[in-house]
Amino acid sequence: MLLASEYPFRQVVGVELHPTLAGIAGKNAARWRAEGRAKALMCAVCKDAVEFELPDGPCVLFLFNPFGATVLRRLLKKLAAGLKKRAAEEGEVDILYVNNEHERVIERQAGLVRLFHGEVRRSRTDAIADHRILANQPDGEYATTNWEDCSIWRWSGIDSA
Secondary structure, eight states: OTTGGGSOOSEEEEEESSHHHHHHHHHHHHHHHHTTOOOSEEEEEESOGGGOOOOSSOEEEEEESOSOHHHHHHHHHHHHHHHHHSOGGGOOEEEEEESOTTHHHHHTSTTEEEEEEEEEEOOHHHHHHHHHHHHTOTTOOOOOOSEEEEEEEEEOOOOOO
């Protein structure tokens, strides 16, 4: 949310289910604005992402592998139902899916077209931060690479089935 606000979006909305985390996001947004870094309006809302209604106009959904396949299916089903009613002049809807562990779920959703699928190189800062986190994991739960698997999808409304 913070980095997206540095670009000239009309609005940046962070959706978080956990009230404590939503509160932290709101405080971070206030600090970001106070530092003059935000070029876009931004807010954090405490809500189930499946229940969040997209605003009018073009939208980009950024998902950094936020939930498992079951919730992702629910989100896509709700999104598709809403987008089928959305007029073309309301703008495009794109999904940027990073660390795309449940890519197959999106592949199976009618109405979405993949624009990109591949590896996006991490910045040096991200790589250092990830290595620090991994060093503190006693069981070595995650491995790290110098990239993130990523895909970009656009709502076309056309069933490919």
